[in-house]
Amino acid sequence: MNKRGITLLLENIIFIILNLIFIAILIFFLISKSGSAGVLEEKYAKEIALVLDSAKPGMMINLNMADAISTAEQNLGKNNVNDSIVTISQNVVTVKLSEQGGYSYSFFNDIKISNHYLDKTGNQYLFFIGDYNG
Amino acid sequence: MVRTNLLSKKKGADQILTVYWFVIIFIVAGAVVYMAYLFYGSPFDARNIEGSLLGNQIANCLTNKGYIIDQAFLPDFQNNFLQDCHLNFSTEDFSDWKTNTQYYAQVVVYKFNSNAQQQSYGESDSSISSNIGNQVLTVSAGNINLKTAWELITPSTGFLGLNLNKRNVNTIVIHDTEGPTALGAIQAISTADLSIHYIIDRDGTIISPDNVNQFAPAQYANALVPESTIAQDAGCYDTRSKTQWPICSATCTDSNGLIATSCQKLSNPPPNEFCCLEFNVKSIGIELVNLGNEPYPDTQIKSLINLVSDISSRYNIPLDRAHIVGHYQTSSYKVDPGTQFPWDTFIQELTSRGAVAIASSTANTEQQQRNIYALDKSGNQYVIQILTLVGKTEKNV
Numbered sequence: 001m002n003k004r005g006i007t008l009l010l011e012n013i014i015f016i017i018l019n020l021i022f023i024a025i026l027i028f029f030l031i032s033k034s035g036s037a038g039v040l041e042e043k044y045a046k047e048i049a050l051v052l053d054s055a056k057p058g059m060m061i062n063l064n065m066a067d068a069i070s071t072a073e074q075n076l077g078k079n080n081v082n083d084s085i086v087t088i089s090q091n092v093v094t095v096k097l098s099e100q101g102g103y104s105y106s107f108f109n110d111i112k113i114s115n116h117y118l119d120k121t122g123n124q125y126l127f128f129i130g131d132y133n134g
Numbered sequence: 135m136v137r138t139n140l141l142s143k144k145k146g147a148d149q150i151l152t153v154y155w156f157v158i159i160f161i162v163a164g165a166v167v168y169m170a171y172l173f174y175g176s177p178f179d180a181r182n183i184e185g186s187l188l189g190n191q192i193a194n195c196l197t198n199k200g201y202i203i204d205q206a207f208l209p210d211f212q213n214n215f216l217q218d219c220h221l222n223f224s225t226e227d228f229s230d231w232k233t234n235t236q237y238y239a240q241v242v243v244y245k246f247n248s249n250a251q252q253q254s255y256g257e258s259d260s261s262i263s264s265n266i267g268n269q270v271l272t273v274s275a276g277n278i279n280l281k282t283a284w285e286l287i288t289p290s291t292g293f294l295g296l297n298l299n300k301r302n303v304n305t306i307v308i309h310d311t312e313g314p315t316a317l318g319a320i321q322a323i324s325t326a327d328l329s330i331h332y333i334i335d336r337d338g339t340i341i342s343p344d345n346v347n348q349f350a351p352a353q354y355a356n357a358l359v360p361e362s363t364i365a366q367d368a369g370c371y372d373t374r375s376k377t378q379w380p381i382c383s384a385t386c387t388d389s390n391g392l393i394a395t396s397c398q399k400l401s402n403p404p405p406n407e408f409c410c411l412e413f414n415v416k417s418i419g420i421e422l423v424n425l426g427n428e429p430y431p432d433t434q435i436k437s438l439i440n441l442v443s444d445i446s447s448r449y450n451i452p453l454d455r456a457h458i459v460g461h462y463q464t465s466s467y468k469v470d471p472g473t474q475f476p477w478d479t480f481i482q483e484l485t486s487r488g489a490v491a492i493a494s495s496t497a498n499t500e501q502q503q504r505n506i507y508a509l510d511k512s513g514n515q516y517v518i519q520i521l522t523l524v525g526k527t528e529k530n531v
Binding site: 022030036039043092105 | 152159163166167170171174178180183184187188190191216217220221222223224225236237
């Protein structure tokens, strides 16, 4: 192959590699954005509030939160992820997966949450619904 | 020769193309990043499901296997509607959630007209609704302002969102009731054959023609009129100082002492004073429940700011003291809203907020209405109309 041909090939390969890198960065950005703590906090705060809105006394609810637990472990450290990633107080659900973040959403169903805890091995969060308040 | 020139320029042209290519790629990437921020930055809407769940819970609470529960008609149920239906609208206080609850629920039960029931079966909804009989039960709970805000724009908004009943308004007049309660004010206004567009209670509740029935007996409901109607509230315009208020261009008396048609002589007038109707014609009146000599609660002022901001946005009224005036400025012998009204902070907060339509918060309010049909044990038929409104209930902590 002559010198000019090699130069042309090299230029084209570099051009293609640069384009691929660029597209990869863009895709990585989109994926990281969709799996960010803020998005997951909002998603699970609303999901839990809606589940609790439709809950009846005596129910046990298992919610798969694998992606949220994994994100919390990255942000808070593996040993610091515990039941407190979800708090429920006075009809408000708060999901907190990072030190700085957190998202709250209210629900209207007047139920008592008798217990709720994180089951790390099953990657799920469990809610036990008691009786109605009042 | 020409061919040689072209060949020599091809490499340069390629380089320019490459630069353009990267410019285009950066523009596309910028657009993608912007869209991603826009998409993930705005909250996704769960209120539709929430409103539906709330409606279901109320329907399940009021009926059992197609029968309306007996307790529904007992006063106890009506007083403890939320508790009996296992609803709790008071949440932990994030972002003022406690004072401005995020939900509103209203149940209206109509007794089906038994004389017309035969012909209504199998026919369209419109024929059913024409057979709806007397209202036998009305229960509501939650943040009435959600409903008011929702209703403020809906009655006057027509095809393609055009406001069909819009008046040419350029002033907002603020009054105080000189009395302790909203009910007293409504009765007094109605009895004096006057009218007003809005009354704001001490707790910030906005009373409008749409919800006045919840605050006063029906015979006083004419005290509140919709924005599309001229209210008789701004009172009389002092002809002696009219140069201060260019809004009223009318001269109330001509050289012969005749009263112009746009003016109205008072039945018991202060000297040389006339009612300039033009003020009422071009203004919207808001009464604040206050004795006139007491401080205004923050919740009431906050509600006033929201309302004035909304009205200003819809009528393009400038947010300044020339266009947002006290009653004392339209009638020289009036003093309201009184010396305790915080004009400076009110105007300051209003201008910093800007003209923001309540419609924007209304857009953030999910409204659902459903009709369900039920029987009582005697076989009477009822239509239960359930209205649920869910406000914006999210908060980053």
